[in-house]
Every structure is written in C-alpha cells, then in structure tokens.
Amino acid sequence: MKETTLKRHPIRGFIWGLITGVGVGLLLMVFSIVPLSIPTLIIYTAVSAVLGALWGMFAPPKKPKGARPDTLPPPAAA
Amino acid sequence: MRRMRNLLFALAVVVLVAVPPAFAQEQEPVVDLMEFIPAQFRADFSDRNGDGIPDIGELPPEGVAGIWDDKIGEVTEDGFLAAVSGTFDPSDEGSSLTGPCKGVVISYDADGLSIDAMFDRGGAEPPYDVYGNQKMTRSNPLEVDTAGTLVYYGSSIPATFHNHRWFISAEGVFKDDGGDPNPRDKNRNAGSVDFGDLLPFQFTALIQAKGAWVDGWGAADLPEMEVYPEPNCTGAGWVKFVGPNPLLTPPGILATLLAAAGFTGVLFNARPALSWKEG
Numbered sequence: 001m002k003e004t005t006l007k008r009h010p011i012r013g014f015i016w017g018l019i020t021g022v023g024v025g026l027l028l029m030v031f032s033i034v035p036l037s038i039p040t041l042i043i044y045t046a047v048s049a050v051l052g053a054l055w056g057m058f059a060p061p062k063k064p065k066g067a068r069p070d071t072l073p074p075p076a077a078a
Numbered sequence: 079m080r081r082m083r084n085l086l087f088a089l090a091v092v093v094l095v096a097v098p099p100a101f102a103q104e105q106e107p108v109v110d111l112m113e114f115i116p117a118q119f120r121a122d123f124s125d126r127n128g129d130g131i132p133d134i135g136e137l138p139p140e141g142v143a144g145i146w147d148d149k150i151g152e153v154t155e156d157g158f159l160a161a162v163s164g165t166f167d168p169s170d171e172g173s174s175l176t177g178p179c180k181g182v183v184i185s186y187d188a189d190g191l192s193i194d195a196m197f198d199r200g201g202a203e204p205p206y207d208v209y210g211n212q213k214m215t216r217s218n219p220l221e222v223d224t225a226g227t228l229v230y231y232g233s234s235i236p237a238t239f240h241n242h243r244w245f246i247s248a249e250g251v252f253k254d255d256g257g258d259p260n261p262r263d264k265n266r267n268a269g270s271v272d273f274g275d276l277l278p279f280q281f282t283a284l285i286q287a288k289g290a291w292v293d294g295w296g297a298a299d300l301p302e303m304e305v306y307p308e309p310n311c312t313g314a315g316w317v318k319f320v321g322p323n324p325l326l327t328p329p330g331i332l333a334t335l336l337a338a339a340g341f342t343g344v345l346f347n348a349r350p351a352l353s354w355k356e357g
Binding site: 029 | 336
C-alpha cells in the first residue's frame with residue numbers, strides 16, 4: 001500500500017516557465033547575443049513555458065515533509 | 079604545491095585571454111571623413127579618441143546653423159566620391175544600400191566623441207566603415223549610443239526625387255515614415271538625431287533595420303515590398319544600440335529580475351511533491 005501521494009504542478013511550471021522565458025530572452029537581447037525581435041521573444045517564452053510545464057509534470061519529486069505517520073509516538077494514555 | 083600550480087594555471091588563462099586583444103593591431107582608417115566638414119569649421123573638430131573619425135564638442139544651440147546645413151554644398155559630389163575612393167571587399171553579408179543615395183553617418187556618444195561611422199558611395203555597393211570593411215552587417219553593425227547623437231549627410235545626386243515617400247523601420251523597435259513633394263528640388267540633406275532626447279531610457283540591443291525611399295510615390299503610405307518602382311533607394315542592415323552596462327539599464331534590470339524569479343519558481347514551486355497519505 002502506498003504511503004505517499006504525488007502531486008504534480010504543470011500549471012505552476014507553465015507560469016514560472018513563461019516568466020523564465022521572458023527573462024532569459026530579454027537578457028540575451030540586452031547583451032546583444034541575439035537580435036532584438038518580438039517573434040524571437042515569443043518563441044523563447046513559449047518554449048520555456050512548455051518546458052516548465054513538463055518539469056512540473058515529470059521532474060523528480062520532492063520528498064515528503066515531516067516524519068512518516070506510523071513512526072509518530074502514540075498519544076499519551078488518559 | 080598544488081595551490082601554487084592552480085594559481086599559475088589560473089594566471090595563465092587570464093593572460094591568454096586578456097593579453098592578445100591588448101596587442102591586437104588596430105585598423106587604420108582608409109577614408110578621411112574630415113573632408114566632409116566645411117573648411118571654416120574644421121578647427122572645431124579633431125579626432126580626440128584616435129579612431130580616425132572627427133569628434134565634436136558641444137552641439138550648437140538651437141537656431142544656429144549647424145555644420146551640416148547648406149554650407150555642405152561646398153563639398154561637391156565629385157569631391158565626396160574622390161574622398162571615399164578605394165576598392166573594398168564586400169565579403170560579408172547582411173547589409174545593402176542600393177540606388178543613387180549616398181552619404182555619411184557618424185555616431186557620437188553623449189560627450190561628442192565618435193563611436194562609429196559609415197559611408198555609402200551610391201549604386202549597388204553596400205555601406206562601408208572608414209577602415210574599408212562592409213558596414214551594418216551582423217558582425218560589423220553600426221554602433222549608436224542611446225544617450226548620444228547621430229549626424230548624417232546624404233544626397234541622391236544625380237537624381238532628384240519629387241512626391242517621394244520613405245520609411246525606416248527597426249525590427250520590433252520603431253517605424254517612421256514621411257515624404258515631400260519637394261518643390262525646391264532638394265537632392266541632398268544633412269541633420270542630426272539626438273537619441274539622448276528622444277529615448278526615455280538607455281538600453282543595449284542588436285537590431286535589424288530596413289528602409290526605402292521611392293520617387294513619385296505620392297501621399298499614400300509606402301508599404302514594405304520586395305521590389306520598388308524606380309527610381310528608389312532601399313537598404314537594410316544591422317544596428318547595435320550601445321549604452322552602459324546592460325545589467326544597469328531598465329530592460330536589463332527587468333530581465334534579471336524575471337529570470338531570477340522564474341528560475342526560483344521552477345526549481346522550488348513547480349516541482350512535483352510527495353506527501354504522506356492521511357490515515
């Protein structure tokens with residue numbers, strides 16, 4: 001019987017990926033590594049958002065917080 | 079012993095990276111742009127930073143005729159062509175300027191020191207810099223200071239455009255257009271663009287620009303086309319806006335904050351999580 005449940009966060013990954021894509025795209029443009037171009041920025045943002053969603057779905061999960069419930073000490077007797 | 083070895087290795091890397099550029103042979107200019115400044119004003123200009131391009135001091139106050147006004151007529155068409163003569167190799171791609179248009183563009187920083195310059199001799203040849211290299215290519219863009227000034231002199235001699243229409247656009251940044259019936263038969267012009275006044279903040283970016291100027295188009299807007307009716311001047315190339323450290327400009331600060339926030343969110347908030355089952 002499974003002791004843990006897995007929660008995936010594709011929407012959070014999509015949103016954070018969106019923000020990362022805009023930031024990284026703009027950084028590349030202000031350093032003149034890539035030309036300033038709205039279509040290019042949109043592509044970077046879209047790709048990063050998709051990668052973020054995939055990360056939110058399939059990345060190695062974080063370990064559960066706290067101790068396992070069956071290792072907790074029994075409540076004190078009345 | 080190991081620390082000393084690592085220190086020597088790091089020092090060698092630094093020397094190999096930093097020293098060669100310091101000893102790199104600087105190009106010598108093959109064109110003297112001072113010839114385009116009327117003789118009575120040349121005493122006010124000098125090459126203060128040693129790049130072969132005349133630098134300016136304070137710009138004249140408004141209302142005073144600038145050095146690029148009609149007095150530039152003292153430099154004739156033949157004189158211009160003679161001053162920019164030479165054989166250059168347009169081996170690089172990415173820039174063009176065709177048609178009868180020709181002229182000079184010089185870019186200055188906020189202190190009047192020259193940053194970059196280019197000229198075009200008209201015809202099918204692309205623009206060149208003063209060192210004989212093709213200009214406005216991706217590897218050799220025209221550098222413009224976002225706090226500085228751009229001065230230009232241009233002509234369409236022997237052609238004179240009437241009822242003309244023009245546009246200039248920069249990818250994702252701006253587009254400007256205009257035209258004129260030109261009843262006075264002007265076929266040359268000079269002026270300046272003060273980016274320090276026009277732009278709300280400084281920034282750095284590499285931008286692709288294009289433009290066209292068509293004779294006899296009339297009052298209607300000029301669209302982007304593959305081929306324009308003759309006579310015309312069309313051009314395209316790369317411009318690099320330069321400024322302070324990119325990370326200190328408003329776009330750079332915004333980009334850094336967004337990238338940092340995004341990475342943090344992806345790593346710590348978007349990752350799947352295991353939780354203990356209840357019961």
